[in-house]
Amino acid sequence: MSQSEQHSTISSRLGALAQRLGLIGRGQRLILERSSQLRLPFSPLPQPSQSICWQDGPQLQRLLDLPRSALSGPVQEDKAQAHAMLVRVIEAQEQQLSHFDLRMINGLSACATQQADHPTFESYAASESCRQVRIISYKDFVKTISLALPRFLAGESISLCQASWRGERVFWTGDHHNEAFACAIAYARRRELEVNLPAELSYYRLSEQGLSNLQQHYHVLAMPNAAWSDPAFMALLLDNGLPYARLSQLGGPGSPEFLLLPKHSSEATALGEGLRLAGAPDVVGYLQQLKAID
DSSP states (O other): OOOHHHHHHHHHHHHHHHHHHHHSHHHHHEEEEEEEHHHOOOOOOOOOOOOTTTSOOOOGGGGGTOGGEEEEEEEEEEHHHHHHHHTTTTEEEEEEEEEEGGGGGEESSSSSSSGGGGGHHHHHSSSGGGGTTOOOSHHHHHHHHHHHOOTTTTTTTTTEEEGGGGGEEEEEEEOOOOOHHHHHHHHHTTTTTTOOEEEEEEEEOOOHHHHHHHHHEEEEEEEEEGGOOOOOIIIIIITOOOOOOEEOOOSSSOOOOEEETTSSSSSHHHHHHHHHTTTOOBBBHHHHHHHHHO
């Protein structure tokens, strides 16, 4: 296919898409065409991690208590409407468990960088980081786990968390002596040592209704940081006065920001569809895939 034929085919596809979306205005059509031709460093959204680290994955639970200040954008009303949709995407359930077998725990909520490389406590316990932790007897076990849980022998309740998008993995929410805790749990499993404590478990899951509402009302796209300094993209976004909100709180440094474009605006819809053609990952589709893990 020649370059002119290829360009004609792309133009035909854009025209058909514009007609299907009801974007009959010249301005919307231009937004669709120009945004579809953007060359930005889009990258796929990460798949669920097998790491023992709670932070090594999408921090979707933050949506539940998302502060309004987490969203940026030029119009307060646009940010408020996007915020109202986002906080309904996650549901939480708190459980009080009278007996919980600590051997079922295989994750840490507060991790150092080197811990993210390990899929299990057993792997972590065998690493150089845990070389100084030695458990040979039950007495050693009690001494070691008591470093992480000072009131272990008193039977004090522990705090745990779990997220549907992280599968069956249960995370301890303590923030100190990770090495001692992981080694003690690995020892208990190896020795088939039943260890029960009362526990408070916070369970997070994606809301089917919340996702449906978000998809109905918004394009939500993962934008690379470079987009916000790209003149062509910023011109499309700002020169046309499009309604939008952006969110950058759900990942670590370098993670993509979420751009929310309301579908009630034909111009914003044109930009959203064009960005998807250019390669921007669809966040709602990604979340729906994670929901299927439930």
